[in-house]
Each structure stands twice: as structure tokens, then as C-alpha cells.
Amino acid sequence: MTPKYHVYTFLMFVLYMSIVRDLSAQQQDKVLFNDDWQFQLKDTDWEGIQSIEKGWRELDLPHDWSIEGPFSAEWASGTGFLPAGIAWYKKDFAIDNFDKEKVYSIYFDGVYKNSEVWINGQYLGKRPFGFIPFQYDLTTFLKEGNNTIYVKVDHKNFADARYYTGSGIYRNVYMIASNQIHFSQWGVFFHTPEVNASSAKAVVEIEIDQNQRPNAELQLKVILKDKKGKKVSERKQDFVARKGKSNPEKLELTISNPQLWSPDHPYLYSLEIELWDGKEKVDSWKEKVGVRTFEFDANKGFFLNGESMLLKGVCIHHDAGGFGAAVPEEVWRKRLETLKDLGANAIRMSHYPHQDYIYELCDEMGFLIQDEAFDEWEIGKNKWIEGWNAGTPGNYRHHDAFEEWAERDLEDMVRRSRNRPSIIMWSIGNEIDYPNDPYSHPVLDEGRNPQIYGKGYQPDNPDASNLGRISEKLAKAVKKWDTTRPVTAALAGVAMSNYTDYPSNLDIVGYNYQEYRYEEDHKQYPERVIYGSENGDALEAWLAVTENDYISSQFLWTAFDFIGEARPWPSRSSGAGIIDLAGNPKPDFYFRQSLWSDKPMVYLGVTDSERQVLRRAGISNTWNGKTGESRWVTVYSNADEVELFLNDRSLGKKKVEYSLEEMIGWEVPFEQGGLNAVAYSNGKQVANYALKSPGSLSSISGELSKSSFSKKGEIIELNLILTDDKGNLIQDDDLELTVEIDGPAEVIVMESGDLSSHEPYHAPTRKTYQGRLKAYIRTLQDEGALKFVVKSSSLPEKVFTVNAK
Numbered sequence: 001m002t003p004k005y006h007v008y009t010f011l012m013f014v015l016y017m018s019i020v021r022d023l024s025a026q027q028q029d030k031v032l033f034n035d036d037w038q039f040q041l042k043d044t045d046w047e048g049i050q051s052i053e054k055g056w057r058e059l060d061l062p063h064d065w066s067i068e069g070p071f072s073a074e075w076a077s078g079t080g081f082l083p084a085g086i087a088w089y090k091k092d093f094a095i096d097n098f099d100k101e102k103v104y105s106i107y108f109d110g111v112y113k114n115s116e117v118w119i120n121g122q123y124l125g126k127r128p129f130g131f132i133p134f135q136y137d138l139t140t141f142l143k144e145g146n147n148t149i150y151v152k153v154d155h156k157n158f159a160d161a162r163y164y165t166g167s168g169i170y171r172n173v174y175m176i177a178s179n180q181i182h183f184s185q186w187g188v189f190f191h192t193p194e195v196n197a198s199s200a201k202a203v204v205e206i207e208i209d210q211n212q213r214p215n216a217e218l219q220l221k222v223i224l225k226d227k228k229g230k231k232v233s234e235r236k237q238d239f240v241a242r243k244g245k246s247n248p249e250k251l252e253l254t255i256s257n258p259q260l261w262s263p264d265h266p267y268l269y270s271l272e273i274e275l276w277d278g279k280e281k282v283d284s285w286k287e288k289v290g291v292r293t294f295e296f297d298a299n300k301g302f303f304l305n306g307e308s309m310l311l312k313g314v315c316i317h318h319d320a321g322g323f324g325a326a327v328p329e330e331v332w333r334k335r336l337e338t339l340k341d342l343g344a345n346a347i348r349m350s351h352y353p354h355q356d357y358i359y360e361l362c363d364e365m366g367f368l369i370q371d372e373a374f375d376e377w378e379i380g381k382n383k384w385i386e387g388w389n390a391g392t393p394g395n396y397r398h399h400d401a402f403e404e405w406a407e408r409d410l411e412d413m414v415r416r417s418r419n420r421p422s423i424i425m426w427s428i429g430n431e432i433d434y435p436n437d438p439y440s441h442p443v444l445d446e447g448r449n450p451q452i453y454g455k456g457y458q459p460d461n462p463d464a465s466n467l468g469r470i471s472e473k474l475a476k477a478v479k480k481w482d483t484t485r486p487v488t489a490a491l492a493g494v495a496m497s498n499y500t501d502y503p504s505n506l507d508i509v510g511y512n513y514q515e516y517r518y519e520e521d522h523k524q525y526p527e528r529v530i531y532g533s534e535n536g537d538a539l540e541a542w543l544a545v546t547e548n549d550y551i552s553s554q555f556l557w558t559a560f561d562f563i564g565e566a567r568p569w570p571s572r573s574s575g576a577g578i579i580d581l582a583g584n585p586k587p588d589f590y591f592r593q594s595l596w597s598d599k600p601m602v603y604l605g606v607t608d609s610e611r612q613v614l615r616r617a618g619i620s621n622t623w624n625g626k627t628g629e630s631r632w633v634t635v636y637s638n639a640d641e642v643e644l645f646l647n648d649r650s651l652g653k654k655k656v657e658y659s660l661e662e663m664i665g666w667e668v669p670f671e672q673g674g675l676n677a678v679a680y681s682n683g684k685q686v687a688n689y690a691l692k693s694p695g696s697l698s699s700i701s702g703e704l705s706k707s708s709f710s711k712k713g714e715i716i717e718l719n720l721i722l723t724d725d726k727g728n729l730i731q732d733d734d735l736e737l738t739v740e741i742d743g744p745a746e747v748i749v750m751e752s753g754d755l756s757s758h759e760p761y762h763a764p765t766r767k768t769y770q771g772r773l774k775a776y777i778r779t780l781q782d783e784g785a786l787k788f789v790v791k792s793s794s795l796p797e798k799v800f801t802v803n804a805k
Helices: 008-020 048-049 329-342 356-365 402-417 466-479 516-526 539-545 588-594 610-615
Strands: 029-032 037-040 057-059 085-093 103-108 115-119 122-127 132-136 145-153 171-180 181-195 199-210 217-224 231-243 248-256 269-277 280-289 294-295 301-304 305-308 311-316 346-349 368-372 423-430 487-491 509-512 530-534 554-557 602-607 628-635 639-645 649-655 667-671 676-679 684-692 699-704 715-723 736-740 744-752 765-767 771-780 785-791 797-804
Touching: 008 368, 048 145, 057 269, 085 797, 103 115, 103 181, 115 132, 122 269, 145 346, 181 269, 181 280, 181 402, 199 217, 199 231, 199 269, 231 248, 311 368, 329 356, 329 588, 329 715, 346 554, 356 368, 356 423, 402 423, 402 466, 423 466, 423 744, 487 530, 509 516, 516 539, 530 539, 539 554, 588 602, 588 628, 602 676, 602 684, 610 628, 610 667, 628 639, 639 667, 649 676, 699 797, 715 785, 715 797, 736 744, 736 771, 771 785
Parallel strands: 311 346, 311 554, 346 368, 368 423, 423 487, 487 509, 509 530, 530 554
Antiparallel strands: 029 171, 037 057, 037 085, 085 145, 103 132, 103 171, 115 122, 115 145, 181 199, 199 248, 217 231, 217 269, 269 280, 294 301, 301 305, 602 628, 628 667, 639 649, 639 676, 676 684, 699 715, 715 771, 736 765, 736 785, 744 771, 785 797
């Protein structure tokens, strides 16, 4: 296929600037530059790619080529047994009415990894770290008429992480056009150093790039508006901007009776900034911001807006099942809605900066964030290839260029997201101090310290003292751009790190799976703020939070199942989540919901023994078996008590009390029919949950995430289940289903949640898993009628319809 020039993307960019937003031709604009790229999975150099005309595949970004597979045991379990390699992207575009006085830039939110960029044959640069955004100035290399941009992505070291990374330009790309005088990249910092119920002081720090004349007399206008668009504060300031300098300016705003941002009340103001050169507005900036204050106390925990709060947190990776790392915003919005339903109020962005939009969603929906930079520093950790804790690990580096790039990567992470009220801490690393992987210390020969790769101290490994030296440098990089939030890290080997300067270089210290150290370390280091940064789902781990005032948090590993960190083949994903790859809650989701949510709830599950009730193991939501067979029924609830009914006969009430020795359970001889759990608070029924014995598989059922659509590119989720003739879920008779579409839409991903399925994700056919299957469908136009026909080999077809608004 011969590449062709795609001119309309930039024409739409110009049109968007001049008409849609009614902006002056002098103002900066930033628009998506995702459409009409071409892709070639080819291991060649710059000279070689110039001679290749055939084999280019047209696609839109974001794009993750690894998730396209196929899965194979030749790759690494750590990254999901999916391929990597070297690939090239190119885009041909034209600029009408090219303005040589403009500054044109291209912004990548993330390219995994070792990206190199060329424009019209000119080399722009390389960015090794695959999770960090970066921007290049295109101005001097662009020309009127046709332009071509190339991006090389080098992910040939496929076993380079302990989790799935994805490959390619897997996040958004933006084109930016601005004046010679404009706001710097990430050049606005809004923060609120003084906040109370009656007033708040906001500080707006601004950097200006000025390349027009030696000294420019400029004016800034800063306006803060409430949700209704009403002006609540305003400030103007004159200043002189020198040519070629960053020209920092600082303005202060006073906000009367501020609406404070919190997880329960995620109120956002609109910050609008105008930059004027005499009577000409040369740039503008608009962003949602929040007003809030918080603190961590070594003895009393976490406070938001002056009120004590427990951080009910979860850890997440950036992938989402069959989307790999290229996840549409709508999919993450649905996932965050599920976390809200869970009762979570905090998220740890493990173990790297995530997609740009997810932080804005957390602002909007109300989640407190720990943003994290690195999973390793200057020396690579062990990477599993044959299976988690199986075989011989590899040691490709996740961050080969750490010494050269780490501080800049960290600074860019902070500058990109420092206006997000949701972010309350910056993490410089995860489990960097994992004992003997790679750092070691003589203390590992003592006591009950956890070990890996050899018992005790390994003198040939790097000395743990390096942790102090590097953490000091990284903490300073954070503080250079933001002193309003604490610097932290998630420590896995506190016993070892306590013999270094590492913890003292942090403002607050995260403990991973080390609840047993809380009490003794709190006594030994009374000024240290300790919090749970990564934790298991055992009740004991949560009690370590609720029973100790000085511990403010739990960050559960993990919210969602994720690709990678897999057991040996054929497993290719981690099942650590309380929500599966398709976004379906597991039984442990409801246990956690009963601990965290204030909304009345009850969940009913069935297992084989009293021991499994206590361990919360093997829980099923199907009431099935042989008549008279002993079954154990358990419930999770946040009510006072729960009554269990079998075929409308009461089996008694039990108080809702969890302990390390006992969970709520009934031993029930099986009989066909139904179970019903009824929850009561203050003597009144507040929730119920029912299970019925399923019959034979007879139909396909399902529901749509929306009943209509309004634009091209919308995502519609079609949740399918196999049922009997009464609508009961059938979990043990899976079938292959095909989704056919009549209308302007396409199936982009089919996800069942099966951790070991090797079916291609982007095919319209897939086998259900435990009776469930989810189809993600993307609209191709902004109008029309859609009909989704679901077929199988043995059941009547099922039809779903969606119409444009």
C-alpha cells in the first residue's frame, strides 16, 4: 500500500482554533493529533525505513501493538507472554496558511519505549522512559504543504518489567500551535496554601516563553469561576518578559466561602488565565482546579480539610484487559465508577505515571492519588520469564537510562500533574529496597527479615547505602517544582532501609505488606509518618489501619486483574484483583465493600467448608449441588445483622461481626430453590441478596452500558451472560459467542475475564468465561441506528439496539 497524505487532521485543527472555540488567531491551542497514522512492525534503522513503501498499516492512536498478540510461551510471563520488538509510526499531514511566526509543537503523553522522533527528515530527539510525557518544538522544521513525522519505538528487550507495559504510541498525541509569546509547557501552577471555611488564599505561579523581542511589557489576567460560571476571584498583573527566559510570575487570589474539594464533594473551579501584549490577547489557559488542604500526622494519621480521614485505597496498573495499555477514557470512567461503588476514596498509580485523562477523572469523581514515578532505579530488578517465582529470572532494565534521565522524568511527572487536587503525594519509587533485589545489607542475616534469592546478606550485591544517596537526589527533584505535597516511596524492606538515609529523605514513608512493623517502628521512629502503601486483602491488614490512629491508609493490591505478573504458561495475567479483567466484581469485592462503603449492602456466597468461609476462599455465587449435600453459605454486609432464608424458610439471624477467628456462615444441606440474605440495621430491612438454583442453559441475555450515542468514537459496552429460561446465570457451560453489527460501529475488544485465554482480543468472536462476556463497541459516525446480533452454535440469537440521540 502506498502511503498517502492526510491533510484533514491539521485542517480540522485550524478550523477548531478559528471557529469552534472562537479563539483569536494569536492564541495557543492544543488538539488531539491521533488520527490517520501508519504503522510498521519492522526492526530497521532510520535509513532503512525510508526505503520501505509497502506493508504500512493505517490506524488511529492510541495504539498498543503488544496486545494484538499472539500470546506465546516464547515471551515473558512478567509482561503477559505478549510480543514486543521494534516498530515505526509515520504520519503525513499538510498545513494550510502556514504561519512562520507561529510556534508549533507536538506532545506525546507516553510512548513505550525508547522513542525517537523525526520531522521532515530532521531528528528531534529520544525519550527512553516509556511512561512519561514529552514535547518537541517543530517550528523550524515544518514547511508549507506536505510534512512527514516518523516515530521509532524500541521495545526489543521484552522482559523489561514485572508487569505489562504495552508497546507503541499507546497514549494521546497532541499538536500545539502558539504565539511567540506564550505560556510555557506545564507553565501554570495553582495551589492553596491557606484554606479555612470562610476564605482561601490561592497562589498561581506562571511561566512565560517570550521569543519575540528583548523585553515585552505584558499583562496577566487571572479569573477563578465557580461551577455556574460566576466569577469568584480576579487579579491583573503587569510585568516585563525578557526574551529567551522562562519569566516566572506569581499572583495571589482570595476566595470567599470556598467550596472545598474532597472525595465526597469533588468541587472544581475553573481557572482562566489570559496573557495580553498591549491590546492583543496572545495566549490563554483554562483548567479545572480544586481548593483543599491536607496533612499527615505521625500520631494521628491523615486529615483533609481539617477532618480526620482513612484512605481506603487501591493500587491500579494502566492496562484494561483486551485494550492493553491503549485504554479509552470511557472505559476508565466506568472502572472508576466501580471503585466508587466499592467505597474506595484513594488510588495508587502503580508504578509509573499514568494516562493524562485519568488524573482529571479522579479530580472530577473524587479520588485521592499517590502518583508514582519508578519501579526500579539505576539497577534492574529480576524479571520473571517462565512464571512468577518460577525458573530463572531475567534482568533487563525497566529504566536503562536512569542516571541520565531520572531527575528530568520525575520533574516532568510533577509539572504535568501538580494542578490536580486529587494528588496528595509524590512517590519516587516502589519496592526499590526489596531485599537482595538488588540491594543488600548485613541486617538481612538477623531476625525475621524477609529474604529472596539467597538467605541473608549478599555482599556481592549493591550496598543498601545507595538507597539514601539516590533518594536524596530524587526528593530534591520533586521539591524543585512542588513543595505543597509530601515526597514518599513504597518500601518493601524497611528492616534494611532503616539502616540507611532512605526513610529520612522522605516526608512520609509507605510500608508494603509490613503491617507487623507498624507498632515497633512507630515507637522507634516517633516522628516518622507511616502509612500502608501496598497491602493484601486480609482482614488483619485492615484492622492494622482501624486499630492504630497513626496509620491512615491501606492501598489494596490490586483493584483490577491485570495483564502480566503471570503464573507459568498458559496463565498470562494476574488474578490479584478484586475485579476481573472485564470489570466484573469478584466475591472479595463485596467483602471490601462491606468494610468501606456507607451504602447499605449485603452479599451472599456459597463455598465448601467452614474453613473456606473463614479464609474467604472458593466463594461462588451459584446455589447448586446434590440434594442433602452439605454447603456453607457466607454473607458480607455493613448492616447490623443478616437473616438467611432457604426457600422462604428462615435459617436464623446472625450479627455482622468479622474477626480473625470467625466469619459469618451457615451450614446448609442443599435443596433446589433459592437462598435469600436480608440485612437489617436498627431493626429495619436495608438490603437483600438472592441466589436461585440454575436450570439448563437456554438463552443469551445481557445489557448495554448506554441506550443511545451522540458522536463518533463513543464506547458502548455490551455485557453478555448465559442463562436458563428464568434468567439465572449459568457458570459451568461456556459457549463461543459472536457479535455481528448492523450499522456504523465496530467491535474493538471482546473480554471474558479468563486469565488463561489465548483468543485474539480484537476478533468479534470469543468464548464466555463462567457464563460472562463483554464486548466493547466503538461508534464510527455520530448518527444512525445500531443493531448488535449475538450468535452462538446452539442458542437463539439475541438482538440489542442503540440509536443516535
